Every structure is written in structure tokens, then in C-alpha cells.
Amino acid sequence: MKQFKGRPVVAGKCTAQALVSHGGFNTLASFQGALQFGDLPIIGNKYKQTECDDQNNKDLYRKPMLNKALCLPQTIGSTTGGMILFCAKSLGKCPSCLLFSEHIDSLACAGAVLAANWCEEPIVTVDCLGQEFLDYVKDDMQITVDEDGTVTVE
Amino acid sequence: MDYKMQLTPEQQAILDGANGEAMAKVMKTLVMYGEAFGATKMVPVTSEMGHLVTSFGLGVMKPVYELLDKLIDGGAISQQKFSVDPKPLDPKVPSSFLQNFVFKKFMYSVQNEYDSQLKKLGLLDKNAYSCTCYMDEVGNKPKKGDILSWAESSAVVYANSVLGAKCNRNSGIIELFGSIVGCVPYFGLLTDEGRKATWIIEVKTTKKPEAQILGSAIGMKVMEDVPYIKGMNEWLGTELTDDVCAYLKDFGAASASNGAVGLYHIANLTPEAKELGESIIAENAQVYVIDDAELERVKNNYPVIWKNKDAAPKLCFVGCPHLSLAQLNEWTDNLVTGLKKSGLKKVSVPTVFTCAPGVKDEFEKTPKAKILEETGVILSYICPLMYMNNPLSKSMPVITNSNKLRTYTTARYYTGDEILEIITKEAK
Numbered sequence: 014m015k016q017f018k019g020r021p022v023v024a025g026k027c028t029a030q031a032l033v034s035h036g037g038f039n040t041l042a043s044f045q046g047a048l049q050f051g052d053l054p055i056i057g058n059k060y061k062q063t064e065c066d067d068q069n070n071k072d073l074y075r076k077p078m079l080n081k082a083l084c085l086p087q088t089i090g091s092t093t094g095g096m097i098l099f100c101a102k103s104l105g106k107c108p109s110c111l112l113f114s115e116h117i118d119s120l121a122c123a124g125a126v127l128a129a130n131w132c133e134e135p136i137v138t139v140d141c142l143g144q145e146f147l148d149y150v151k152d153d154m155q156i157t158v159d160e161d162g163t164v165t166v167e
Numbered sequence: 168m169d170y171k172m173q174l175t176p177e178q179q180a181i182l183d184g185a186n187g188e189a190m191a192k193v194m195k196t197l198v199m200y201g202e203a204f205g206a207t208k209m210v211p212v213t214s215e216m217g218h219l220v221t222s223f224g225l226g227v228m229k230p231v232y233e234l235l236d237k238l239i240d241g242g243a244i245s246q247q248k249f250s251v252d253p254k255p256l257d258p259k260v261p262s263s264f265l266q267n268f269v270f271k272k273f274m275y276s277v278q279n280e281y282d283s284q285l286k287k288l289g290l291l292d293k294n295a296y297s298c299t300c301y302m303d304e305v306g307n308k309p310k311k312g313d314i315l316s317w318a319e320s321s322a323v324v325y326a327n328s329v330l331g332a333k334c335n336r337n338s339g340i341i342e343l344f345g346s347i348v349g350c351v352p353y354f355g356l357l358t359d360e361g362r363k364a365t366w367i368i369e370v371k372t373t374k375k376p377e378a379q380i381l382g383s384a385i386g387m388k389v390m391e392d393v394p395y396i397k398g399m400n401e402w403l404g405t406e407l408t409d410d411v412c413a414y415l416k417d418f419g420a421a422s423a424s425n426g427a428v429g430l431y432h433i434a435n436l437t438p439e440a441k442e443l444g445e446s447i448i449a450e451n452a453q454v455y456v457i458d459d460a461e462l463e464r465v466k467n468n469y470p471v472i473w474k475n476k477d478a479a480p481k482l483c484f485v486g487c488p489h490l491s492l493a494q495l496n497e498w499t500d501n502l503v504t505g506l507k508k509s510g511l512k513k514v515s516v517p518t519v520f521t522c523a524p525g526v527k528d529e530f531e532k533t534p535k536a537k538i539l540e541e542t543g544v545i546l547s548y549i550c551p552l553m554y555m556n557n558p559l560s561k562s563m564p565v566i567t568n569s570n571k572l573r574t575y576t577t578a579r580y581y582t583g584d585e586i587l588e589i590i591t592k593e594a595k
Contacts, residue, residue: 048227092318095338103230123338126199130192
């Protein structure tokens, strides 16, 4: 077990299994399949758990993101990113929390604060956890996030 | 909740609900956004107009349209008129029966409703759909020093770098919120410190670098940092002519999409580099040297994600970001020369040139419009990205000279010269 102290961007408590992207997380590319086709019969089956649709993300491609603790350095890609996160949260297709090793980027931050103010529940978001966090955490490890930005990995 | 940011009495009143719940939530969202970046205050949006990145009425984006309804119902509409990114559909652009069905009945099923929301929120006019809103023919060109609330990445990097305006790389919706309350959090590219270059790029090529590859190389290297680029005066001169602005438009879009560049300086050319010289380079800036071999390396590393890498192209897009009038003229001249050389009358690959509706109108007033039409090229106001972002289009072998389109879709990148050769030679 190891603890990391980050900064709560949107404070909250959360427990989930880790899902780790070591490279930048392209929000639009990752969520577009689940958002557009997740509710369709047959085609949508492969997106039921918000499977990542970004073929350039070798860590996450085709892995389910729903209700995971998404661990990442920053998000990259289209400036629709924040809006996509907001939609994913509103539609119940979002990870449980976003855990950034670096300072949060403006697009992910937009998604987090939009969800905090305009969705029924926020996306718990912590940043500045450090590279050591991203080096340590592995897929499926148990993650517990506290209100003060402390992240426990076990 | 207590915030560290110092708000003016007017801003505080909005936050406290003086202008209604919707406005209060808009302000609260912006304050939280700014505080995450250490902003200590909000500053007024000083541009005449805004610009929105979201132009598509995608059925699955229902939460966004519900949010917009809350804004409209709560009287939280934009204080400034705004332009918006290009429309996702144009009946002139080739598409199969199945694509048409999916586009209209499934994907962009709420386009009309969304267009109607945009009108209520403050859309400039029916022609205001383009990612190149800063072109004279569109009419949303910020002045030097203007503070903007925009999100479209190619427009933000152009406004910051070529026009000397000030704008962060915001997300969709956040940019609308800034236009609604008339202020944005002061951080990042709005500050003098945030506009300093932390990279020096030394361009040492033996010929004028392809804008789309140079931008891509720099974007991938510096990501969201600010580069100061030397060695370009030999190729671009020291004046922002129409041709140079078109080059910088494509260069910037590639740097913003292949990386996350929001501002670049070019020595002796872009406004702040001209005015402040090398004093805008931060201490201990890193150095990246670009020569012919480096550009070749970058280009050769682009993955080709077509299922059949040898497939004959079925469609070609030129104009992401939208073409300028000067670029349309140049492409038309080059097409005519290319077709004459190969003895063809029409392009051999279905080809779409895209530009802003206003640019299209101006071009269509000139004799070149008929000449372009006779080559078989379709002139459209569509957003190629929106056309490509679905499984049906993904499986099509589409070629483009846009590095942005390459980055976000399965379209295959070729240089402008290569595209010209492909579409003007006999099809296999």
C-alpha cells in the first residue's frame, strides 16, 4: 500500500479500481465510441462499459473505463474535451474519478468543473500526484480517494 | 464556498445570484476553472465577438443541449455576438446512402434544434460557421491585445500568434460561459509571463518547410509550451501578407492538434516577436533544431491506419482549417496546370475544398469559380472532421493535406504537392 498527496480540483471521496494511461489521454477519441454508439443494439455491445475507443492509446484501447479510477498525466486532443467529459458524466458513462500525475490541463479541468456545477454528481478530480504515482499504480489496483486529495493505492 | 479569487463587486453579485441562478452557476464554473490555474482575478472579454467550437447537433450530446436550454431559460445569453465552427453536413459532399441515413437520422439528428439554440444565444448570422472566423470575409477578426473567450484550437493559436490577441486554450462550453458573463479568469496565455517562449526552435532547412509538417514537428516536441521560431524569415519574409497568414494558419493548426500549442512567436514576423524581440524568450529555454532530415523523420512516422494501406483513395479533403481566398485561387491555378500536364479534364479522385461560407461567396463572384467547378472539385463549407468522425467514414480511404484531419481521423496525410499529383493523374 502506498499513499500519494495531490491537490483536489473537485474534492470528494471515491473507491475504484485503477485504469492507467501513461501517455496523454485523448478525451474525444477515447469516449466517442461509447457516447455515439454505446446505446445501440449489437454495435453498442462493445461500448457497454465505456470501452476506450482511442486506437493510439496502447494502454487503454478497448479497456472499460466506466466506474474506474482513471490515472493519467494529462488529457490531450480536441478542445471539445471538457464538453465530452461533461456529457460522459451526465450520461453515466464516466470513470469514477480522474487522477492526474501532473497539473490538470485546461480541457480536463473544464470537464471537471462543468460536471461539478451542472451534473447531479461531480467527477472526483485530483491533480499534481507526481510521476511516482503514475509509475507505481497499475491496472486493477484498489484506489481510495479522500476529500483532501490523498490517494491510497493498494 | 470561499474562493481565493478577487472578484469585482459586479462579478461577486453575479456569483451571489443577483442575475439569476443560471448566471450564478456560469460564474461559479468560471471561478473554479480559474482557481485551478491560480488565477487571482477575472478580466473583461474585450473582443467584439466570441467564437464557439461546437457546431454540431449530435444526438448523443443531449446533456449539452439541455444545459443550453437552462441558460436560455435563465436569461444567460452571450453578451457578444459569436461565430461558430463549420457545419457537419453539406449535401454537396459525396456520401453513400448509408452515410446519409446515419448522418441525418442518427448522428446529427438535432442539428436544426441546435442551430436554433445558437440563434437564441447570440449567433452572428447564418454564414458565421467556420473555424477561420478571423478571415475578413467572415468578419470576426480580433484586434491586437483583445482578450478573447474562444476554444477552437486552430483559431486560438492564430488569434494569439498572428493577431496578437490573448486567449487561453479553453474547452467548449467554457468559452460560451466567458461570452455570457463577459469575463474570463486571468491565467496562462493572458499573462505576460505565460506568453514567454520556453522553447527556441532553430529552422535550418534547405527549402521552405511544409507548414503542416513543421507545425506538427514543433507541436509534438513542445506540446503546450510556447515556441520562439528562428530561421523562417528566409522563407516567409518579415511581413504578414495574405500568403504568409495562410501559411501560419495551417502551421498553427498542425502545432495545436499534433501538440497543444496555443501561441507561437516567429522572429521578426509575428507581432510580439517584432515588438519585443528575444526578450520574450524565457530563461533556460530548451532548443530544438529542425532540418530537412527531421521533417522527413516526422512525416515518415505518421501511422497509416487504413485497413488496406494500398487502397485507392475514395475522397480527398483540402481545407482543414478552412481555405483562404488566396489559397483557393492558388489551388485552382495549380489544378489547371496539373490537369493540363496529365491530359485530364477532371480530378481523378472525388475532391472537396472547404472554406468559410463568406469566402465561398467571394470566390464564386470570380471567374475562377467556374474553372474550379470544371475540374470536378466540390467547394463546400463543411467541417471535414465532422464528416470523418464516424465508423462508416473511418473505413473509407480518405486523403488530405491537413495534419489536423490526419491526427483526429483515419485520413491519410500527403503534402499539398503530393495531393495535387494524386488527384490530377489518371486513376489506377
